[in-house]
Amino acid sequence: xxxxxxxxxxxxxxxxxxxxxxxxxxxxxQGGRVVGQGPLEELQARFxxxxxxxxxxxxxxxxxxxxxxxxxxxxxxxRGPFAxxxxxxxxxxxxxxxxxxxxxxxxxxxxxxxAFGDIVFKDEVxxxxxxxxxxxxxxxxxxFAPNPLEAEAVFAEARRKVEAWRKREGxxxxxxxxxxxxxxxxxxxxxxxxxxxxEGIPLMVHAAESPxxxxxLKEGRGALAELLTRFGLGAFTPPxxxxxxxxxxxxxxxxxxxxxxxxxxxEEEAALLAQTGTKVVLCPRSNRNLEVGEAPLALYARYGVxxxxxxxxxxxxxxxxxxxxxxxxxxxxxxxxxxxxxxxxGYRALGLPTPRLTRGSPVDLVDSL
Numbered sequence: 001x002x003x004x005x006x007x008x009x010x011x012x013x014x015x016x017x018x019x020x021x022x023x024x025x026x027x028x029x030q031g032g033r034v035v036g037q038g039p040l041e042e043l044q045a046r047f048x049x050x051x052x053x054x055x056x057x058x059x060x061x062x063x064x065x066x067x068x069x070x071x072x073x074x075x076x077x078x079r080g081p082f083a084x085x086x087x088x089x090x091x092x093x094x095x096x097x098x099x100x101x102x103x104x105x106x107x108x109x110x111x112x113x114x115a116f117g118d119i120v121f122k123d124e125v126x127x128x129x130x131x132x133x134x135x136x137x138x139x140x141x142x143x144f145a146p147n148p149l150e151a152e153a154v155f156a157e158a159r160r161k162v163e164a165w166r167k168r169e170g171x172x173x174x175x176x177x178x179x180x181x182x183x184x185x186x187x188x189x190x191x192x193x194x195x196x197x198x199e200g201i202p203l204m205v206h207a208a209e210s211p212x213x214x215x216x217l218k219e220g221r222g223a224l225a226e227l228l229t230r231f232g233l234g235a236f237t238p239p240x241x242x243x244x245x246x247x248x249x250x251x252x253x254x255x256x257x258x259x260x261x262x263x264x265x266x267e268e269e270a271a272l273l274a275q276t277g278t279k280v281v282l283c284p285r286s287n288r289n290l291e292v293g294e295a296p297l298a299l300y301a302r303y304g305v306x307x308x309x310x311x312x313x314x315x316x317x318x319x320x321x322x323x324x325x326x327x328x329x330x331x332x333x334x335x336x337x338x339x340x341x342x343x344x345x346g347y348r349a350l351g352l353p354t355p356r357l358t359r360g361s362p363v364d365l366v367d368s369l
Contacts, residue, residue: 006050015060017356021336057369061355062114064346065322067310070104075315082210083223111321140177146236148185175202209261210292244269274303279349286312308349
């Protein structure tokens with residue numbers, strides 16, 4: 001009789017895509033498929049001839065890079081104060097576009113990502129991702145319009161484009177990205193949020209990233225205020241409150257909204273995020289390079305905020321391999337939280353179905369650190 005060889009794949013953390021990530025967990029593998037999952041000791045009892053194979057730090061469903069700017073992939077890496085990043089991007093704007101997006105998507109594929117969330121600035125990049133991407137994901141059309149006098153015109157144009165693109169959705173879905181609480185006027189933020197909610201369109205907003213952002217929104221001062229004035233964007237009126245509270249007052253928070261960065265968040269705001277079902281995408285290596293601090297992972301865990309991981313762009317991150325974000329935080333947080341964020345957290349932040357490692361799953365769905 002022919003017997004299939006059984007291996008028991010184990011790691012520091014094993015996650016099947018549902019339930020709680022396991023310490024001392026394992027996957028039983030036969031003939032290129034998963035035939036069992038659970039505590040290592042239980043699988044050893046079920047498969048006594050199984051060879052235990054250590055696979056490193058973690059096993060989990062394919063990782064999700066929940067926040068990228070693929071069109072910035074040709075930019076040189078920036079390290080320095082947050083307020084210097086926007087001038088860095090503008091200084092290299094000739095490098096932003098379709099060729100960068102093609103290189104970024106290729107890097108995502110080579111990294112083994114299972115899905116992505118991308119901020120799209122140019123129409124040609126949206127067309128490319130909808131037509132060419134071999135990976136599932138959400139392409140969030142970015143809106144930047146801080147002048148409230150432009151709100152209605154910008155909203156009408158954004159809606160026109162999004163409605164046309166949604167007719168071509170397939171592997172990649174279309175989302176909306178109001179750039180930030182300071183990059184989009186209050187009336188436009190409200191209109192975009194209402195429209196997205198009514199149409200079931202996912203939202204992604206850069207928010208609570210830096211102390212400069214908080215100072216500008218609360219008091220209208222600081223390096224970000226000076227930067228916006230220098231670039232002729234001084235028509236924006238600061239709301240006199242923090243980024244998270246401002247977004248909540250405008251109806252932006254909710255279960256189909258993902259906030260990117262979420263570094264400058266207090267306890268009351270963490271509770272707000274949890275209560276509204278808002279997801280948070282962390283980009284720890286970009287935060288380090290932009291000198292904005294570290295996101296409050298323990299606070300998010302305490303309140304049950306769904307957390308995902310993203311790399312941000314090549315302009316502020318050394319690569320687009322999201323697994324390196326988890327490795328960067330590995331000794332600073334509960335690894336089980338990080339592994340969930342890499343997989344289920346990312347899929348949930350983008351509104352995509354989460355793959356599960358169950359009996360019969362092919363082993364090429366298994367990712368590792």
